[in-house]
Amino acid sequence: MTPSLRQIRALVAAVETGSFVQAAARLHVSQPALTVQIREMEQALGVTLFDRTARGARPTRAGAALAASFQRILAELEAVVDSAREQAARRAGVVHLAVLPSVAATLLPGALARLRAAHPGIRVMLRDAVARRVGALVRAGEADLGIGHAAAQPEPELEETPLFEDALVAVLPPGHPLAALPSLPLAALASVPLVLTDPESSLRALAEAAFAAAGLAVPRPAYEATYMSTAVALVRAGLGLALLPATAIDLRAAPELETRPVETPSDGASGSMALRRRIVLLRRRGASLSPAAEALAEVLGLLANPL
Amino acid sequence: MTPSLRQIRALVAAVETGSFVQAAARLHVSQPALTVQIREMEQALGVTLFDRTARGARPTRAGAALAASFQRILAELEAVVDSAREQAARRAGVVHLAVLPSVAATLLPGALARLRAAHPGIRVMLRDAVARRVGALVRAGEADLGIGHAAAQPEPELEETPLFEDALVAVLPPGHPLAALPSLPLAALASVPLVLTDPESSLRALAEAAFAAAGLAVPRPAYEATYMSTAVALVRAGLGLALLPATAIDLRAAPELETRPVETPSDGASGSMALRRRIVLLRRRGASLSPAAEALAEVLGLLANPL
DNA sequence: AAGGGGTCATAACCCTTTCCTATGGGTGGC
DNA sequence: GCCACCCATAGGAAAGGGTTATGACCCCTT
Incomplete structure (x- = not known):
């Protein structure tokens, strides 16, 4: 049987104060209560922890050593509990x-x-x-x-x-003819070279579904890019238009590029497919x-x- | 309020088994008892420790983290207690x-x-x-x-x-005339050069008291040595006899030296002084x-x- | 030398805590 | 749809711990 926390605290207090009376006071219990805790721990461990004298209780070597270990363990326990509380309080x-x-x-x-x-x-x-x-x-x-x-x-x-909602937008190189329009019908994209993401990606599936829902042929991309930065670079090099999520495009990295929203027929109605991700x-x-x-x-x- | 050991053990068992029922079985208590311990600890800490589902209790991140810390602390506690027990059993x-x-x-x-x-x-x-x-x-x-x-x-x-009892014996160099005697009367030592220890030492006081008690003049030593090894070296060099505790002389280090017991007059009677230490x-x-x-x-x- | 003030130990009683049994609510699997 | 399993709750029972009162002992003082 391992000692209880009460017994552990009793031992630490008694060793630190060198007196059962003072230890009891520190723990806000009566002296007999503390005496009993210490005695029962001694019996449970089979170790004499104190030499009782008329003017105090002097810890034995074993008692002092055990108290030191217990104190360290108590400190760890406090730290762990405090940390948990702090996290609960959103402070950490x-x-x-x-x-x-x-x-x-x-x-x-x-x-x-x-x-x-x-x-x-x-x-x-x-x-x-x-x-x-x-x-x-x-x-x-x-x-x-x-x-x-x-x-x-x-x-x-x-x-x-x-x-x-994150709409797919068309990304155009500077001076592209379609840049003249404020927004691009989906059909306009069917006939120009496109930069799409790789066939496994959800973006690619979304784009292809939109074309299919609009009754258009699913486009064969001119280039496939896995990373946004690659797609943007391809567009900048004039190799095609890209369909990319609006929020994903960091225009600071490519300030000369233009973006245009894409219109899908009867947007939001059944039978059509919005070019946007939720x-x-x-x-x-x-x-x-x-x-x-x-x-x-x-x-x-x-x-x-x-x- | 820091949690009790019961609560700590309950948390560890529940996290490890992932089930209040199994944890209760491991701790040999009923399931409601364990449930209550967990709940009260959650309230005391202000932390949700488990997500209760119909097929078990899944620890929250906080619960898992706390359980890991508690487990480490429990292990330390066990180790400390076991060590104390071992020492009590004289095994350590x-x-x-x-x-x-x-x-x-x-x-x-x-x-x-x-x-x-x-x-x-x-x-x-x-x-x-x-x-x-x-x-x-x-x-x-x-x-x-x-x-x-x-x-x-x-x-x-x-x-x-x-x-x-540790008698003072005379240590003689090989071939010394007094070596012919099986034991040396104290008076015989009064007239030969002596190697004694330094005036502050208890050995010196003992020797001087013996001479005084025998009615002899307190001898003026030819040499004073603080360390046994020095005294032995002086004797070996023929510079005098030494009075040293029998048990202190390691004859293996100086096999050629002779030792003789010293007789004090009416040894043990009042008025005389035995040349020995207890x-x-x-x-x-x-x-x-x-x-x-x-x-x-x-x-x-x-x-x-x-x- | 005796008494006072301090210590720890012991005993009897009480109370708070904890546990157990019984039961209910809810959710997956057959 | 029912059964099996899990966790939550409630109320009575057991136990551990606490308090007060008291005793024995020692030191220090008077």
């Missing part, structure tokens, strides 16, 4: 967040800055991943929160909170959020109305 | 021992070897010191046991257990000995009848 904590790279590169930094301003103690472990992996990370509990797409069919394990906040259904994660979720909710 | 432990250099160099090694044979886990922290300092160390509790002299007047704080085991009165120290004391008691 860690959140694991999985994010689409496009959002991570553009809108997220501002949100994290606001989080830091509101809760400086919270650390965010960021992981960027494609949409499928974001969902998997949240489902597995490796991420507390995820920023991904609205799923085509509802997933029972994931709970979605809409953040904003970006959602993902969390695991039934899993409670840590206070730190809640704080982050609050801030991320502001992505719906970016400042 | 540390004893601080203060010893006269003469005893430390001659009889002690054998005693320590016997201790090691009987209790291999016990470590002895050895400190050699002059008689006065041996007493001081034991009195201050810096040494659990001491090997020193019987005090002239009884010291209230120290308890003495006789170990053996070597005693010292402990602090009222201080209980650790089991390891008791084991050492038992072995040291055998010094009275060396094997």
Whole structure:
């Protein structure tokens, strides 16, 4: 039988004060209560912890050594508990967040800055991943929160909170003839060289579905690029137009490029397909959020109305 | 309020098993008891530790983190307690021992070897010191046991257990005329060059008291040596006879030297002074000995009848 | 030498905490 | 749709811990 916390605290106090009376006072109990605790611990351990004298209790070597160890353990315990409390109070904590790279590169930094301003103690472990992996990370509990797409069919394990809609826009090189138009009909894109993402990506699937829904032939891209930076570079080199998420394009990196919204026929009606993604906040259904994660979720909710 | 050990163990078990039912079984309590412990800890800390579902309780991040810390602390606690128990069982432990250099160099090694044979886990922290300092160390509790002299007047704080008597013997160079005698009367030493220890030492006082008690003039030593090795070297060089404790002389280091007992007139009667020291085991009165120290004391008691 | 003030130990009683049994609500699997 | 499993709740029972009162002992003082 390991001693109880009461016994541990009794030993530490008695060794430090060198007196059962003073130790009892420090622990706000009566002297007999403390005496009993010490005696029972001695019996349980089979160790004499004190030499009782008329003017106090002097710890034996074993008692002093044990008290030192106990004190260290108590300090660790206090530290651990305090830390847990701090995290509960949102003064500290860690959140694991999985994010689409496009959002991570553009809108997220501002949100994290606001989080830091509101809760400086919270650390965010960021992981960027494609949409499928974001969902998997949240489902597995490796991420507390995820920023991904609205799923085509509802997933029972994931709970979605809409953040904003991310339209696909056409990215044009300077001086391109289509840049004269304020917005581009989808049909206009069917006949020009296009830079699309790789066939496995959700963006590619979204684009192809939009063409199909509009009754247009699914375009064969002139180039396929996995990374946004590659696609932008191809456009800048005049090799075609790109269809990219509006929020994913960092125009500071390519200020000379033009972007135009894309019109789909009878946008939003059945039989057509909007060229936009619904970006959602993902969390695991039934899993409670840590206070730190809640704080982050609050801030991320502001992505719906970016400042 | 820090959580109780019960609560801590409940959390660890519940996180490890992922189920309140299994955790309760491991801790040999009912499931409601464990549920209550967890709930009260959550309230006390203000932290949600588990997400309750229909097929188990899944720890939150905070719960998992806290459980990991608690588990480490529990392991430390077990280790500390086990160590204390081991020491109580004499399987381990540390004893601080203060010893006269003469005893430390001659009889002690054998005693320590016997201790090691009987209790291999016990470590002895050895400190050699002059008689006065041996007493001081034991009195201050810096040494659990001491090997020193019987005090002239009884010291209230120290308890003495006789170990053996250590006679002063004359040490002679090879071929010395007095070596023809089987034992030397004290008077014979009054007229030859003597090597004595320094005036502050207890050995010197003992020798001088013996001469005075025998009605002889207190001899003026030809040389004074603080260390035994010096005295022996002086004798070997033919510079005089030395009066040294029999047990302190390591004859292996000087095999050619002769030793002779010294006779004091009416040895043991009043008015005379035996040329011997009573070597005693010292402990602090009222201080209980650790089991390891008791084991050492038992072995040291055998010094009275060396094997 | 005796008494007073300090210490720790013991005993009897009480109370707060904790536990157990019984039961209910809810959710997946057959 | 029912059964099996899990966790939550409630009320009575057991136990551990606490307090007060008292005793024995020692030191220091008078």
